[in-house]
Amino acid sequence: MGIRNKLFLIFLGTFLVLILAASGFYYLSFVRSLNTYLDERQQEQVERLAEHLGSLYQQTGSWNFLLEEPRRLKRLYRLAGDEDRHRGKNDDHRHLQLLDTDKELLMGPPAPPRLRVEVPILANNQLAGYLTYPNQEAIRDKLDDRFLERQLRFVLWMLAEGVVLSLLVSWLLARHLVAPILALTHHTRALQEGDYSGRLNSPRRDELGRLGHQLDQLSLRLEQGQQARQRWFSDIAHELRTPLAILQGELEALSDGIRPLTLDAIKALETETRQLTHLVNDLHDLALADGGNLRYQLVEEDLAQLTHDVLDSYRHLFDQKQFIVDRWLPESAWLLMDPVRIRQLLDNLLQNSLKYTHDGGQLRVSLDCTGKQWTLVLEDSAPGVPDASLPHLFDHLYRVESSRNRRTGGAGLGLAICQRIAEAHGGSIRAEHSPLGGVRITLTLPGESV
Structure with missing residues (x-):
């Protein structure tokens, strides 16, 4: 029933x-x-x-x-x-x-x-x-008996009318209460079948209305997740297709004798292979981070010294692009972290600055303690990022360039990995406009054990 x-x-x-x-x-x-x-x-x-x-x-x-x-x-x-x-x-x-x-x-x-x-x-x-x-x-x-009989007939008529009204009101109430439940059932069946485009848009303000609103929000999230998943697969295919196409073209040129088998040709193949390996590793790390399977070895480490070391390792690249690097770092900043993952985060941020910032630009790195948390700020000079792109910088495979130029913009996975690393440490990372004309990345990490 x-x-x-x-x-x-x-x-x-x-x-x-x-x-x-x-x-x-x-x-x-x-x-x-x-x-x-x-x-x-x-x-x-x-x-x-x-x-x-x-x-x-x-x-x-x-x-x-x-x-x-x-x-x-x-x-x-x-x-x-x-x-x-x-x-x-x-x-x-x-x-x-x-x-x-x-x-x-x-x-x-x-x-x-x-x-x-x-x-x-x-x-x-x-x-x-x-x-x-x-x-x-x-x-x-x-x-007297006739009078009582008339009253009894009146009561019976009233009872009969009450039964008819009860049938009508019961049917209307049951229909009114079940209608939203049937709508919820049909909507959930559509969600089960993979159709996330439908919406209930219920005007009710009771518990069923709130449930319908929550289902609409769930439909929206599922639809966005489906679109993101489709875009994710499309972007991955695009990113993998480009280096594979280059490798295939280079190998065909070598095998057909169009290009001589020289050391430069082998280095070009090695460069594309290295790019493809880097992309696959980034995809693997991001997949592990999204699934909560990326391993972290948390130890007491000096974040200030680690930042100095990473900046020193990029000194040659900074000199090539004539970067002016300003450091505002304390003598020490001890906190519980995974130094390998934090170094990976800093590498991604510095590589982005090297890729996007014009030659002769400026990079400012500062580290400060506020309360029980440390705040690491990296600011670079022009060019900046449009306002509409700031909220999406940490999305998978997102790049400000619409042309998706690999050699200029990379794969668009570095900042997404940075966000996962920051969240795994109990911190956060955000992007803003830099007063130097570029992008300001703010990394916040807890100063105590996580």
């Missing part, structure tokens, strides 16, 4: 129980209230009649005035306050009994004692007799 049918039966059962309970309570309460009202009214009327009879008994000294003229009781009953009440042939006064002080019947029809209500008659504060009347259960006539 589906959830819609279950909800329908639950709502219908609940409404029916409530309607039955309300209808039964109304009918029983009405009947009881009516009987109580009639009893109280008759008792009040009989008490007034008893007062009249007590006055007349005090004047005559006996009950002969009633025994000799029984119709007088009817007139007195009407004078007691029920002159407008008509009940056909069976008037209420015919059910009255007059008893003496010993509760012996003087006039009126006999009635069982258990159904009688006795009202004492006092004359000059002395008991003169009793006036009794039966309760409503004993004197109920056809008119």
Whole structure:
């Protein structure tokens, strides 16, 4: 049984129980209230009649005035306050009994004692007799029964209308509640089949609406991940195809005799092979980093000395491009890190500066401690990076150059690897515009154990 049918039966059962309970309570309460009202009214009327009879008994000294003229009781009953009440042939006064002080019947029809209500008659504060009347259960006539039947029919009609309304409301409620669930089911089925383009766009503000909004966000993330994966495979194929095409062309030229087999030709092949190896290694490192499988050997190391060593190793390349390198490094900066991975990070950053910065440019490296973290900043001079490219510098295979020139722009994996290394150390890395005209890379690492 589906959830819609279950909800329908639950709502219908609940409404029916409530309607039955309300209808039964109304009918029983009405009947009881009516009987109580009639009893109280008759008792009040009989008490007034008893007062009249007590006055007349005090004047005559006996009950002969009633025994000799029984119709007088009817007139007195009407004078007691029920002159407008008509009940056909069976008037209420015919059910009255007059008893003496010993509760012996003087006039009126006999009635069982258990159904009688006795009202004492006092004359000059002395008991003169009793006036009794039966309760409503004993004197109920056809008119009362017809009135109760009409009320019962009204209750039954109300109950039937309530059942119809319960069916309608239960069906509408079940449909209203199940509709978003069915939409969520269809949407998740589409996601399961690989269609991430659909959106629910639910206007609801309840829990189902929030769930639909979260599914839309999941669809968006999956769609972006699918697009990124497709772009990733396309970019990898492109990056691998270029050095392989060069190698194939060089080898075909050598084998066909177009190019002589010289040392320069072998060096050219070696250069392309080295480029291809570097690319494959970067892809491997990035895949390990994304999967959390890139190993780190964390030891206490001086980041300031490590930075000096890396900068010294690039001194020859800096001199070739006539770079001005400014160092603002403390005497020591001990922290827990993997020196091999941090050196790899610094190598990638410095290689980017060498590739992109114009000859005769400037590079500024500073290291500072703020609170419990160390901040390493590398700034280079022009050219800079467009504003739209700054958030994407750490994406896989992203390069500012649209031409994707390998010899100028590299493979676009260095900064992505840097980001994974920084995150693995519990730090962060970000790119901004440099006041020198180029790019400012800020690396933040915790100063205590991670």
